[in-house]
Amino acid sequence: MSSFDSTAHIEGVIITPLRIIGDDRGAVLHMLRSDSEGFLGFGECYFSEIIPGAIKAWKKHMIQNQNLTVPVGRIKLVVFDNREHSRTKGNLLILEIGRPDSYVRITLPAGLWYGFQCISEVPALLVNCADLPHSKEEGLTMDLKNNLIPFSWEK
Protein backbone atom coordinates (compact mmCIF):
# COMPACT_ATOMS: atom_id res chain seq x y z
CA MET A 1 0.00 0.00 0.00
CA SER A 2 1.42 3.36 -1.02
CA SER A 3 1.90 5.90 1.72
CA PHE A 4 -0.08 8.25 -0.49
CA ASP A 5 -3.05 5.94 -0.83
CA SER A 6 -6.05 7.92 0.35
CA THR A 7 -7.72 4.71 1.47
CA ALA A 8 -4.87 3.88 3.83
CA HIS A 9 -6.01 2.84 7.26
CA ILE A 10 -4.71 4.34 10.48
CA GLU A 11 -5.39 2.48 13.70
CA GLY A 12 -7.95 4.28 15.84
CA VAL A 13 -9.19 6.68 13.16
CA ILE A 14 -12.94 6.27 12.62
CA ILE A 15 -14.73 7.75 9.61
CA THR A 16 -18.47 7.96 10.26
CA PRO A 17 -20.90 9.13 7.56
CA LEU A 18 -23.29 11.66 9.07
CA ARG A 19 -26.89 12.49 8.27
CA ILE A 20 -27.96 15.69 6.52
CA ILE A 21 -31.67 16.33 7.05
CA GLY A 22 -32.85 18.43 4.12
CA ASP A 23 -35.15 21.41 4.66
CA ASP A 24 -36.13 24.21 2.26
CA ARG A 25 -35.06 26.71 4.91
CA GLY A 26 -31.65 25.11 5.39
CA ALA A 27 -30.51 21.63 6.42
CA VAL A 28 -29.98 20.16 9.86
CA LEU A 29 -26.64 18.39 10.08
CA HIS A 30 -25.70 15.77 12.62
CA MET A 31 -22.33 15.99 14.36
CA LEU A 32 -21.89 14.01 17.60
CA ARG A 33 -23.98 12.44 20.33
CA SER A 34 -22.96 11.13 23.72
CA ASP A 35 -23.84 7.64 22.49
CA SER A 36 -21.88 7.97 19.22
CA GLU A 37 -18.98 5.70 18.38
CA GLY A 38 -15.83 7.66 19.08
CA PHE A 39 -17.29 9.79 21.89
CA LEU A 40 -14.95 9.72 24.86
CA GLY A 41 -16.35 12.60 26.90
CA PHE A 42 -16.71 16.32 26.35
CA GLY A 43 -13.92 18.78 27.05
CA GLU A 44 -14.34 21.52 24.49
CA CYS A 45 -16.06 22.41 21.24
CA TYR A 46 -14.41 25.03 19.04
CA PHE A 47 -14.21 26.02 15.38
CA SER A 48 -11.32 26.53 13.00
CA GLU A 49 -12.03 28.55 9.89
CA ILE A 50 -9.74 28.10 6.89
CA ILE A 51 -9.75 30.53 4.00
CA PRO A 52 -9.57 29.16 0.44
CA GLY A 53 -6.16 27.65 -0.27
CA ALA A 54 -4.82 28.17 3.25
CA ILE A 55 -3.13 25.35 5.12
CA LYS A 56 -3.08 24.68 8.86
CA ALA A 57 -0.43 22.06 9.52
CA TRP A 58 1.14 20.22 11.25
CA LYS A 59 -0.36 19.60 14.66
CA LYS A 60 -0.37 16.76 17.13
CA HIS A 61 -2.21 16.36 20.42
CA MET A 62 -0.50 14.20 23.01
CA ILE A 63 -3.60 13.29 25.04
CA GLN A 64 -6.62 15.04 23.48
CA ASN A 65 -8.91 12.95 21.26
CA GLN A 66 -10.86 14.83 18.62
CA ASN A 67 -14.08 14.50 16.65
CA LEU A 68 -14.02 16.61 13.49
CA THR A 69 -16.67 17.66 10.98
CA VAL A 70 -16.83 20.18 8.14
CA PRO A 71 -20.36 21.63 7.84
CA VAL A 72 -19.27 24.53 5.59
CA GLY A 73 -16.84 24.41 2.67
CA ARG A 74 -14.46 21.59 1.95
CA ILE A 75 -11.07 20.57 3.28
CA LYS A 76 -8.28 18.16 2.54
CA LEU A 77 -7.33 16.44 5.80
CA VAL A 78 -4.01 14.63 6.01
CA VAL A 79 -3.17 12.37 8.95
CA PHE A 80 0.18 10.70 9.59
CA ASP A 81 0.79 7.88 12.01
CA ASN A 82 4.19 8.03 13.67
CA ARG A 83 3.13 6.36 16.92
CA GLU A 84 5.81 4.02 18.12
CA HIS A 85 3.59 1.10 19.00
CA SER A 86 0.95 1.50 16.28
CA ARG A 87 0.35 -1.37 13.86
CA THR A 88 -0.17 1.28 11.16
CA LYS A 89 2.97 3.32 11.90
CA GLY A 90 4.12 5.10 8.75
CA ASN A 91 0.66 5.21 7.16
CA LEU A 92 -0.68 8.41 5.68
CA LEU A 93 -4.40 9.09 5.37
CA ILE A 94 -5.62 11.71 2.88
CA LEU A 95 -9.29 12.63 2.97
CA GLU A 96 -11.47 15.22 1.27
CA ILE A 97 -14.25 16.22 3.61
CA GLY A 98 -17.30 18.32 2.88
CA ARG A 99 -20.95 18.33 1.87
CA PRO A 100 -22.81 16.83 0.27
CA ASP A 101 -20.89 13.73 -0.81
CA SER A 102 -18.39 13.48 2.02
CA TYR A 103 -20.12 14.78 5.13
CA VAL A 104 -18.47 12.63 7.77
CA ARG A 105 -17.18 12.71 11.33
CA ILE A 106 -13.50 11.92 11.74
CA THR A 107 -12.55 10.52 15.11
CA LEU A 108 -8.87 11.35 15.52
CA PRO A 109 -7.16 9.76 18.51
CA ALA A 110 -4.30 11.48 20.31
CA GLY A 111 -0.77 10.97 19.05
CA LEU A 112 -1.32 11.48 15.31
CA TRP A 113 0.11 14.29 13.20
CA TYR A 114 -2.54 16.06 11.12
CA GLY A 115 -3.09 19.10 8.96
CA PHE A 116 -5.77 20.50 6.72
CA GLN A 117 -6.23 22.77 3.73
CA CYS A 118 -9.32 24.58 2.47
CA ILE A 119 -10.06 23.31 -1.05
CA SER A 120 -13.40 25.09 -1.56
CA GLU A 121 -14.05 28.54 -3.02
CA VAL A 122 -15.62 29.64 0.25
CA PRO A 123 -13.94 29.53 3.66
CA ALA A 124 -14.33 26.14 5.28
CA LEU A 125 -15.36 25.59 8.89
CA LEU A 126 -13.85 22.72 10.82
CA VAL A 127 -15.70 21.85 14.03
CA ASN A 128 -13.87 19.98 16.76
CA CYS A 129 -15.56 18.33 19.72
CA ALA A 130 -12.63 17.18 21.83
CA ASP A 131 -12.63 15.11 25.00
CA LEU A 132 -10.37 17.58 26.83
CA PRO A 133 -10.31 21.39 26.91
CA HIS A 134 -7.58 23.00 24.84
CA SER A 135 -4.21 23.10 26.61
CA LYS A 136 -0.99 24.43 25.12
CA GLU A 137 0.99 21.89 27.12
CA GLU A 138 -0.34 18.85 25.25
CA GLY A 139 -0.28 20.25 21.72
CA LEU A 140 2.72 20.06 19.39
CA THR A 141 3.28 21.80 16.07
CA MET A 142 5.74 21.14 13.24
CA ASP A 143 6.66 23.14 10.14
CA LEU A 144 4.83 22.52 6.87
CA LYS A 145 8.09 21.27 5.40
CA ASN A 146 9.84 18.70 7.53
CA ASN A 147 11.73 15.45 7.23
CA LEU A 148 9.17 13.30 9.00
CA ILE A 149 5.88 13.37 7.12
CA PRO A 150 5.89 12.06 3.52
CA PHE A 151 3.46 14.65 2.18
CA SER A 152 3.91 17.98 0.39
CA TRP A 153 1.13 20.54 0.51
CA GLU A 154 0.30 22.27 -2.77
CA LYS A 155 -0.60 25.92 -2.38
Added chain:
Amino acid sequence: MSSFDSTAHIEGVIITPLRIIGDDRGAVLHMLRSDSEGFLGFGECYFSEIIPGAIKAWKKHMIQNQNLTVPVGRIKLVVFDNREHSRTKGNLLILEIGRPDSYVRITLPAGLWYGFQCISEVPALLVNCADLPHSKEEGLTMDLKNNLIPFSWEK
Protein backbone atom coordinates in the same frame (compact mmCIF):
# COMPACT_ATOMS: atom_id res chain seq x y z
CA MET B 1 -39.77 47.58 29.80
CA SER B 2 -41.37 46.93 26.42
CA SER B 3 -41.81 43.33 25.43
CA PHE B 4 -39.97 44.27 22.26
CA ASP B 5 -36.95 45.70 24.03
CA SER B 6 -33.98 43.78 22.71
CA THR B 7 -32.25 44.20 26.06
CA ALA B 8 -35.08 42.49 27.90
CA HIS B 9 -33.87 39.91 30.36
CA ILE B 10 -35.14 36.35 30.49
CA GLU B 11 -34.38 34.34 33.59
CA GLY B 12 -31.80 31.65 32.90
CA VAL B 13 -30.65 32.97 29.53
CA ILE B 14 -26.92 33.67 29.57
CA ILE B 15 -25.20 35.71 26.84
CA THR B 16 -21.46 35.07 26.88
CA PRO B 17 -19.08 36.98 24.56
CA LEU B 18 -16.70 34.51 22.95
CA ARG B 19 -13.14 34.88 21.77
CA ILE B 20 -12.15 34.99 18.11
CA ILE B 21 -8.45 34.28 17.70
CA GLY B 22 -7.36 35.94 14.47
CA ASP B 23 -5.07 34.15 12.02
CA ASP B 24 -4.17 35.02 8.41
CA ARG B 25 -5.23 31.49 7.43
CA GLY B 26 -8.61 31.76 9.15
CA ALA B 27 -9.68 32.40 12.72
CA VAL B 28 -10.12 30.00 15.61
CA LEU B 29 -13.44 30.56 17.35
CA HIS B 30 -14.28 29.51 20.86
CA MET B 31 -17.61 27.80 21.52
CA LEU B 32 -17.97 25.83 24.76
CA ARG B 33 -15.81 24.12 27.37
CA SER B 34 -16.74 21.68 30.10
CA ASP B 35 -15.84 24.39 32.63
CA SER B 36 -17.89 27.13 30.89
CA GLU B 37 -20.77 28.87 32.58
CA GLY B 38 -23.93 27.31 31.22
CA PHE B 39 -22.42 23.87 30.57
CA LEU B 40 -24.70 21.21 32.04
CA GLY B 41 -23.30 18.12 30.38
CA PHE B 42 -23.00 16.92 26.81
CA GLY B 43 -25.81 15.13 25.00
CA GLU B 44 -25.47 16.18 21.36
CA CYS B 45 -23.83 18.68 19.06
CA TYR B 46 -25.55 19.43 15.76
CA PHE B 47 -25.84 22.24 13.22
CA SER B 48 -28.79 24.09 11.75
CA GLU B 49 -28.17 25.95 8.51
CA ILE B 50 -30.53 28.79 7.60
CA ILE B 51 -30.60 30.27 4.12
CA PRO B 52 -30.83 34.05 3.72
CA GLY B 53 -34.23 35.35 4.82
CA ALA B 54 -35.52 31.97 5.97
CA ILE B 55 -37.14 31.55 9.37
CA LYS B 56 -37.09 28.53 11.67
CA ALA B 57 -39.69 29.11 14.36
CA TRP B 58 -41.20 28.40 16.83
CA LYS B 59 -39.64 25.65 18.89
CA LYS B 60 -39.53 24.73 22.55
CA HIS B 61 -37.63 22.01 24.36
CA MET B 62 -39.25 20.67 27.49
CA ILE B 63 -36.09 19.31 29.15
CA GLN B 64 -33.13 19.93 26.83
CA ASN B 65 -30.86 22.89 27.65
CA GLN B 66 -28.98 24.42 24.72
CA ASN B 67 -25.80 26.34 24.06
CA LEU B 68 -25.96 28.20 20.74
CA THR B 69 -23.36 30.00 18.61
CA VAL B 70 -23.30 31.38 15.07
CA PRO B 71 -19.81 31.02 13.58
CA VAL B 72 -20.96 31.70 9.99
CA GLY B 73 -23.46 34.32 8.81
CA ARG B 74 -25.81 36.21 11.05
CA ILE B 75 -29.17 35.45 12.62
CA LYS B 76 -31.94 37.18 14.50
CA LEU B 77 -32.79 35.06 17.52
CA VAL B 78 -36.08 35.66 19.30
CA VAL B 79 -36.84 34.05 22.66
CA PHE B 80 -40.16 34.21 24.51
CA ASP B 81 -40.68 33.33 28.14
CA ASN B 82 -44.06 31.75 28.82
CA ARG B 83 -42.91 29.64 31.77
CA GLU B 84 -45.54 29.59 34.46
CA HIS B 85 -43.25 30.18 37.42
CA SER B 86 -40.67 32.43 35.77
CA ARG B 87 -40.07 35.90 37.21
CA THR B 88 -39.63 37.09 33.61
CA LYS B 89 -42.79 35.48 32.21
CA GLY B 90 -44.01 37.47 29.21
CA ASN B 91 -40.59 38.87 28.32
CA LEU B 92 -39.33 38.75 24.77
CA LEU B 93 -35.62 38.75 23.93
CA ILE B 94 -34.50 39.80 20.45
CA LEU B 95 -30.84 39.33 19.58
CA GLU B 96 -28.73 39.70 16.47
CA ILE B 97 -25.91 37.19 16.59
CA GLY B 98 -22.91 36.92 14.34
CA ARG B 99 -19.28 37.85 13.78
CA PRO B 100 -17.44 39.99 14.36
CA ASP B 101 -19.34 42.33 16.67
CA SER B 102 -21.77 39.88 18.23
CA TYR B 103 -20.00 36.54 18.44
CA VAL B 104 -21.57 35.15 21.59
CA ARG B 105 -22.79 31.94 23.16
CA ILE B 106 -26.45 31.89 24.12
CA THR B 107 -27.32 29.52 26.93
CA LEU B 108 -30.98 28.74 26.45
CA PRO B 109 -32.62 26.78 29.26
CA ALA B 110 -35.47 24.37 28.61
CA GLY B 111 -39.01 25.67 28.58
CA LEU B 112 -38.55 28.78 26.40
CA TRP B 113 -40.05 29.36 22.98
CA TYR B 114 -37.48 30.43 20.39
CA GLY B 115 -37.01 30.98 16.69
CA PHE B 116 -34.39 32.38 14.36
CA GLN B 117 -34.03 34.02 10.96
CA CYS B 118 -30.98 34.34 8.73
CA ILE B 119 -30.29 38.06 8.24
CA SER B 120 -26.98 37.74 6.36
CA GLU B 121 -26.41 37.48 2.61
CA VAL B 122 -24.79 34.09 3.10
CA PRO B 123 -26.42 31.07 4.77
CA ALA B 124 -25.93 31.18 8.52
CA LEU B 125 -24.82 28.23 10.62
CA LEU B 126 -26.26 27.78 14.09
CA VAL B 127 -24.33 25.35 16.29
CA ASN B 128 -26.08 23.76 19.23
CA CYS B 129 -24.31 21.89 22.02
CA ALA B 130 -27.18 20.50 24.06
CA ASP B 131 -27.10 18.62 27.35
CA LEU B 132 -29.35 15.83 26.03
CA PRO B 133 -29.46 14.05 22.67
CA HIS B 134 -32.27 15.10 20.35
CA SER B 135 -35.59 13.45 21.14
CA LYS B 136 -38.85 14.12 19.34
CA GLU B 137 -40.75 13.49 22.56
CA GLU B 138 -39.44 16.55 24.38
CA GLY B 139 -39.59 19.05 21.52
CA LEU B 140 -42.63 21.18 20.71
CA THR B 141 -43.28 23.34 17.67
CA MET B 142 -45.78 26.14 17.01
CA ASP B 143 -46.81 27.98 13.84
CA LEU B 144 -45.02 31.19 12.87
CA LYS B 145 -48.29 33.04 13.37
CA ASN B 146 -49.95 32.30 16.66
CA ASN B 147 -51.83 34.02 19.47
CA LEU B 148 -49.18 33.44 22.13
CA ILE B 149 -45.93 35.13 21.14
CA PRO B 150 -46.00 38.94 20.68
CA PHE B 151 -43.63 38.98 17.71
CA SER B 152 -44.17 39.04 13.94
CA TRP B 153 -41.42 37.81 11.66
CA GLU B 154 -40.69 39.95 8.60
CA LYS B 155 -39.86 37.91 5.52
